[in-house]
Amino acid sequence: MTPFTRVEGRAYVLPQINVDTDLIIPAEYLKTIRRSGLGRHAFDVLRQTPGNVFDDPVNRGAPILIAGENFGCGSSREHAAWALFDLGIRAVIAPSFSDIFASNAFKNGIVAVELDRACVDALFLCARQHTVCVDLERMSVTCGTGDPASFTMDPFRRECLLAGLDQIALTLTHEPAIRDHEIRIGI
Amino acid sequence: MSQSPRTLYEKIWDAHVVARRDDGTCLIYIDRHLVHEVTSPQAFEGLRMAGRTVRRPDLTLAVADHNLPTTARVDRSGARIPIADPASREQLAALEDNVAAFGVPYIDANAAEQGIVHVVGPEQGFTLPGTTVVCGDSHTAAHGALGALAFGIGTSEVEHVLATQTLMMKPSPTLEIRVDGTLGFGVTPKDLILAIIGRIGAAGGSGHVIEYRGSTFAEMSVEGRLTCANMSIEAGARSGLIAPDDKTFAYLRGRPMAPRGQDWLRAVEQWRLLATDDGARFDRSIWIDASEIAPTVTWGTSPEDVAPITGIVPHPHSFDSQAKSDAARRALEYMGVQAGQRLQDIAIEHVFIGSCTNGRIEDLRAAAEVLKGRKLGQGIKQAIVVPGSGLVKRQAEAEALDRIFIDAGFEWREPGCSMCLAMNPDKVPPGERCASTSNRNFVGRQGPGARTHLMSPPMAAAAAVTGRLTDVRDLVGYDAAKAAA
Numbered sequence: 157m158t159p160f161t162r163v164e165g166r167a168y169v170l171p172q173i174n175v176d177t178d179l180i181i182p183a184e185y186l187k188t189i190r191r192s193g194l195g196r197h198a199f200d201v202l203r204q205t206p207g208n209v210f211d212d213p214v215n216r217g218a219p220i221l222i223a224g225e226n227f228g229c230g231s232s233r234e235h236a237a238w239a240l241f242d243l244g245i246r247a248v249i250a251p252s253f254s255d256i257f258a259s260n261a262f263k264n265g266i267v268a269v270e271l272d273r274a275c276v277d278a279l280f281l282c283a284r285q286h287t288v289c290v291d292l293e294r295m296s297v298t299c300g301t302g303d304p305a306s307f308t309m310d311p312f313r314r315e316c317l318l319a320g321l322d323q324i325a326l327t328l329t330h331e332p333a334i335r336d337h338e339i340r341i342g343i
Numbered sequence: 344m345s346q347s348p349r350t351l352y353e354k355i356w357d358a359h360v361v362a363r364r365d366d367g368t369c370l371i372y373i374d375r376h377l378v379h380e381v382t383s384p385q386a387f388e389g390l391r392m393a394g395r396t397v398r399r400p401d402l403t404l405a406v407a408d409h410n411l412p413t414t415a416r417v418d419r420s421g422a423r424i425p426i427a428d429p430a431s432r433e434q435l436a437a438l439e440d441n442v443a444a445f446g447v448p449y450i451d452a453n454a455a456e457q458g459i460v461h462v463v464g465p466e467q468g469f470t471l472p473g474t475t476v477v478c479g480d481s482h483t484a485a486h487g488a489l490g491a492l493a494f495g496i497g498t499s500e501v502e503h504v505l506a507t508q509t510l511m512m513k514p515s516p517t518l519e520i521r522v523d524g525t526l527g528f529g530v531t532p533k534d535l536i537l538a539i540i541g542r543i544g545a546a547g548g549s550g551h552v553i554e555y556r557g558s559t560f561a562e563m564s565v566e567g568r569l570t571c572a573n574m575s576i577e578a579g580a581r582s583g584l585i586a587p588d589d590k591t592f593a594y595l596r597g598r599p600m601a602p603r604g605q606d607w608l609r610a611v612e613q614w615r616l617l618a619t620d621d622g623a624r625f626d627r628s629i630w631i632d633a634s635e636i637a638p639t640v641t642w643g644t645s646p647e648d649v650a651p652i653t654g655i656v657p658h659p660h661s662f663d664s665q666a667k668s669d670a671a672r673r674a675l676e677y678m679g680v681q682a683g684q685r686l687q688d689i690a691i692e693h694v695f696i697g698s699c700t701n702g703r704i705e706d707l708r709a710a711a712e713v714l715k716g717r718k719l720g721q722g723i724k725q726a727i728v729v730p731g732s733g734l735v736k737r738q739a740e741a742e743a744l745d746r747i748f749i750d751a752g753f754e755w756r757e758p759g760c761s762m763c764l765a766m767n768p769d770k771v772p773p774g775e776r777c778a779s780t781s782n783r784n785f786v787g788r789q790g791p792g793a794r795t796h797l798m799s800p801p802m803a804a805a806a807a808v809t810g811r812l813t814d815v816r817d818l819v820g821y822d823a824a825k826a827a828a
Contacts, residue, residue, distance in 0.1 A: 171666075171669075172669070173670050176645075178783070178785040178787060182765065183788075186381050187766060188434075189384035189437045190388075201786055201787050226579065230577075231783075232382070232483075232497055233497075234382065254546075255581050256495055259497060259500065263500070264499070323503060324502065326511075327503065327506075327507045327509055328507060330509070334361055334370075334508065
């Protein structure tokens with residue numbers, strides 16, 4: 157996994173609730189057997205509207221996305237996280253996330269930052285003019301020259317993100333305990 | 344030894360903890376892993392790159408469902424017809440290569456047992472009470488209907504389970520949804536779960552494990568429970584549990600992968616302990632009176648956008664937040680409906696009966712009951728029935744349900760995910776409208792620009808007959824039925 161410490165840059169502003177993973181990447185593009193290359197199809201439907209935020213030249217290569225509540229709801233497709241990563245997004249900020257999306261993002265080194273609704277509403281305005289900085293070491297989000305907003309994150313996830321740990325290798329250190337469990341339940 | 348009262352979820356969780364970290368993160372053992380063609384290729388590729396193997400192929404079962412066309416799969420000579428779409432064909436080939444290379448049991452695309460992964464698991468007895476079940480698919484929640492702790496995972500977690508048979512996770516808070524009373528005439532488990540999602544919202548169960556309790560679920564068939572648990576994810580919950588009971592055991596007995604003989608008796612004895620103890624605490628609880636539920640449909644682009652069929656499309660300004668009003672405004676525009684419009688005045692062009700939510704034999708029986716002796720209404724361009732598995736299809740044919748559907752004007756298809764999601768040839772054309780028994784009405788879910796109204800199988804059948812959203816109770820004579828009762 158790619159380690160994550162801090163990212164700063166432009167942010168795509170998407171002030172919608174319930175942004176589902178079908179909207180992030182439609183099923184048509186799930187036929188790939190690779191992880192890469194999905195960025196150009198990310199938010200396919202929204203990008204059909206002229207002047208959309210994703211094709212705005214000032215946002216080219218923006219590493220941050222700011223959205224409304226329940227971001228990433230619906231399908232468990234990790235293609236949504238791969239598409240965002242491929243688009244260059246390293247942090248998503250929203251008042252809340254679907255569990256599966258948050259987990260998928262984490263596994264791909266994308267930080268899902270939960271801030272309260274008022275903070276996110278303020279960011280929707282600020283980020284149109286200024287760059288945003290997400291700092292995982294300090295657990296803070298800063299927009300322009302404003303005061304940093306602090307966020308919390310599961311300590312295990314934070315540790316893994318900062319170090320870019322290979323989760324499977326970590327789990328395999330528990331192999332004796334896994335074997336013991338199998339013996340205990342007789343399988 | 345006395346122990347404090349525990350919920351069903353806590354009992355299953357406790358029995359699967361392999362290791363625990365100081366911060367509360369646990370390594371949880373996974374008893375059953377279902378694999379399909381869409382979310383597994385990158386996971387197998389990851390194993391290859393790291394030189395890893397599948398730790399327990401014997402606890403893994405693979406079947407293709409999302410990509411498969413639902414038209415004939417073999418020609419007259421019995422030879423397999425290749426999938427026309429090269430990308431879909433490649434994905435199916437990748438699954439077949441991977442299961443062969445890693446020794447994973449696989450149900451062939453042309454086997455009678457092939458079907459939607461969440462129909463196949465319970466049907467084969469692969470899913471058992473008290474087990475942990477995962478699949479790279481959010482509707483894995485369905486298996487919770489049998490008292491299994493079942494949840495959808497992403498592809499990285501699929502790879503993690505293939506390699507280690509475990510997952511790292513934290514325990515979830517619990518949400519009790521208690522429903523008591525009898526569902527009214529024409530009201531099905533699908534209407535109940537849509538009404539529940541409408542009540543608590545698309546994020547109402549986020550982070551929680553739901554346990555469905557109360558007399559309504561106790562009286563409900565296992566098929567109906569599967570429909571409800573299946574849609575737990577549409578309320579944001581990863582899992583939805585229903586305690587196993589005699590109905591569960593009767594459903595599972597004799598299934599190919601269920602225990603047999605003495606093992607069966609021992610298993611049932613253990614499964615009977617899988618109930619929430621008296622006095623166990625849930626983090627949240629809600630209560631619903633089943634008699635208040637009407638046949639329910641969606642009007643918007645989130646499964647929380649529901650209304651009783653007797654109702655109207657809501658006004659965007661009637662919502663309690665600006666964000667929700669904005670979402671409703673966008674939904675109305677996409678759906679091509681007007682605020683205040685009667686739901687029963689909305690005309691449809693397509694009907695889809697099937698999916699992991701409503702593709703089981705009971706669903707097909709309920710739809711056929713409505714369609715018997717009736718025909719597709721004016722304006723219906725396409726109506727398809729897609730059984731959830733080959734075994735469901737075979738059973739339906741044995742009951743001559745296929746004749747009822749075909750006589751009414753439906754197409755009788757091969758099993759698969761079909762029109763539930765637009766990644767096989769079954770799609771709703773842009774701007775056209777579908778009465779669908781599936782689980783998601785998201786923008787573009789059934790095809791770019793497609794407009795979806797979610798509902799029960801009898802309601803979809805009623806819409807097929809009239810060509811518009813219809814109260815099935817009116818069509819089949821609610822008053823007459825009430826008088827007879």
